[in-house]
Amino acid sequence: MAAITAKMVKELREKTGAGMMDCKKALIEKDGNMEASIDYLREKGMAKAAKKSGRTAAEGLVFDGVSDDNKTAVLIEFNSETDFVAKNESFINFGNKLVEISLNSDVNTVEELKAVEIDGKTVETLITELIAKIGENMNLRRIEKVTTDGFVATYSHLGGKLAVIVEMSGEATDTNKDKANGIAMHVAALDPKYLTSSEVTTTDLEKEKEIARKQLEAEGKPAQIIEKILIGKMNKFYEENCLVKQIYVRAENKETVEKFAGDISVLSFKRMKVGEGIEKEESDFAAEVAAQING
Missing domain, CATH: 1.10.8.10 (Ubiquitin-associated (UBA) domain)
Structure with missing residues (x-):
């Protein structure tokens, strides 16, 4: 031996x-x-x-990146069980590696990214090995990738708990990139539901109208007055929920995002927040520690 x-x-x-x-x-x-x-x-x-693998991974980070030519941007949500692990250097390095892979290949889905090979091992295998090394479940949950004829910019908030891509028309000059970064920050802060009023579905609009109508009826407003008030309320709905109609978050003169953008325009946006839509497990921490001590 x-x-x-x-x-x-x-x-x-x-x-x-x-x-x-x-x-x-x-x-x-x-x-x-x-x-x-x-x-x-x-x-x-x-x-x-x-x-x-059966344990809920609802913490983690959203990793973001932009290609050197400013034509492609990516957001990747990589989850862990605890915020503590999300600060682990190995976890962060791996998330950044996923962004690098995504920007330099034609992957567009989680499945495609998991299948990419690095030094003879797939990304999926490397995640499994990282789980074993760190000792927590992890999950490559989502990827959003935008490629454009204009340019893209990203904004990361709260150390990666929330990130945004904005797709813009025009050229990626320093001035335009500054505007795009400002608009991405605005999206992070105000969480618009639509880009423009044309994206608001009839169903969504009718739902808002019905809610407003019932409120006005409860206030005792006459029917003929209600219809006039509803027009104003729907315009307000567009201003509050459509990105280009919102008042730019850093504006000093109450200008809209559309006016702030000037001679360039927002073509699309993506907003990703860690853990949104995941039902977190509630646990008794003292009982969990006792269970571990007792084997």
Whole structure:
């Protein structure tokens, strides 16, 4: 049997991120064969990761990036179970790597991104290995990618808890990029539901009208007056919910986003917030710790 040295254990740990004792055990099991030991730890790591895959991952970060030519932008939501892990260097580096891959390939979906190979391993496999290394479930949840004939800009808020892409017409001059960044920040702050009034569906509009009508009826307004008031209320609805009609968040003269943009215009926007739509598990922390102590 080959002698297992501290140097071998250290090398295996650096290659796999596994614990010292696990590395020593793997080397003993595989008689000092480094590659076989790596495979052994991967197999064990995958088994550990599988046990964690059922746990809810609703924290994490939205990673964003823009191509060098300002023609493509991407948002990727990569989830973890806790905010603590979202601050882990390995987690952050991996998220940034996902953005780099997405910007430099033709992937547009989570499935396509998971299938990309890096040094002989798929992204999906690398996520599994990261789960085993860090000890929490993780999930590559969403990707939004925008490519344009104009230019794109992104804005990240709260350290990556929320991010935005705006697609703009025109050229990516410094002045125009400043405007685009300002509009992306506005989208993050005000969360518009539509780009323009033309995107508001008849169903949405009728729903808003019905709510407003019932409120006015409850106030005792006459029917003929209600219809006139509704016109004003629907105009207000457009101003509050359509990006280009909203008052720009940093405007000093009450100008709309459309006017702030000037000779360029917003073509589309994407807004992504960590964990939106995920039902988080409620747990008794004291009971959870007790359960872990009791094995």
